Amino acid sequence: MAPAPRAVWTSAPVYIPASDAPTMPIPMVPLPPATDSTPTESLSVESLSVESHAVRPATRSLGSRLVDWGLNILAVFGVVCIALTVLAFVGNYTIIMFKTGSMDPTIPQGSIAVVHEIPASEVKVGDIITVDRGVGLKPITHRAIAVERLGGGEVQIEMQGDANPNPDPVPYRVSTVRKVVWHAPGLAKQIVWLSNPYVLGAITLGAALLVLWAFWPKSNTGRREDENVHLSRS
Template sequence: MTATRTRRIRHSLAEIGLNLAALGGLVALTLVALAFFFNISLIMFKTGSMSPTIPTGSLSLVREISASEINVGDVVTVDREGKLPVTHRVTTASAAAADGTRSITLKGDANELEDPAPYTVSTVRLVLWSAPGLANVVVWFSNPLVLGSITLSAAALVMWAFWPRRVEGEADEATAGPAIAADFVGASVTASSVASAAASAPAASGTSAVRTISSRRHRGSSRRHQSPRHSKVAV
């Protein structure tokens, strides 16, 4: 695998991780804004009392409304003191009292009978939308071990993708640098050796020439000293 392809894979993985993180953050911010400005929240169905309309494990989007807005046939969530909330369909609704409360009766779509007693409410949560099976996903992601693993994995992926690495060209330059320096030093040493040899050669020749001239002068002087002696003998 080439370095360029490896960099592309890292870049793609980093983009995927960042996009997923951004999507998760966007969803969280959207839910917070909906809850704050529009009283919208999520509920999960742990039983099948509203099947087949809303089966077990469904995730629903609900909005809080006043008792005066309740209509027969609405699927609403009612809080119960000391018990879990109940989400059933409204079968009857009384006129509003002086304090704005109403008495309503509820029945699950999968149940044969209505709930045992009516509920007196001032507000309820109206089911706006539901999706089967999403509650299990939310429960799985809400597990602390899963959340921690996802967070650490995303952080590790981003760090791995953006961690600085030596580029192939830089590595070649770093490797070639000492070799070039070594060649330059070797060339300098060779040039210095050649220059020294060239400088020493004339000096040696000059020395030899001086010695030759001295030697000739010495012979010439010896001959001059010997010539008179031979002349006298000849006379």
């Protein structure tokens, strides 16, 4: 009686072809054994809430927004002042105030006007102009009712206020005048008030304090206590 065949174990893989076609063996790559020493990371709901809260932009306080508004107003006011200063020097523009009502109702008492210096030869009848009356006398602003050119750039102008029943006592012989190009009623008192040294000093001090507060270094101690608690727990 022939002995029974024994099973022989081998490390080489055995392939069973699905058909009669020749097949190529596929190399077997062993997998590393799983151990408990592999570090794993876990995220808790609390840590996620802390991270999401940390990246959230902080809401600006009302004081910060007021500071920004104040700085914007100061910037606009500064630009306007610079523009008016340049215009005054380059274009010979000045501002005058009407303390009397001789030009009512066209220019009421307490108004301000912007005047532009021009040669007297350019004055026409009907223009509202300001002329200098000499040493010790204040300039006068009235309407030109008669213009006579004398030559050499000099002009003799007769003037009268709109509210006056009669012309000015004597005509004015001038070579340059200041013509009214714009006027606004009721602003003379505000300009006089702003020109007060105490008012100017208070405005300057307030603007300086506002700028100092805006650019003062901010500390990092203002974090919320609940954020510190969450971060310590994580």
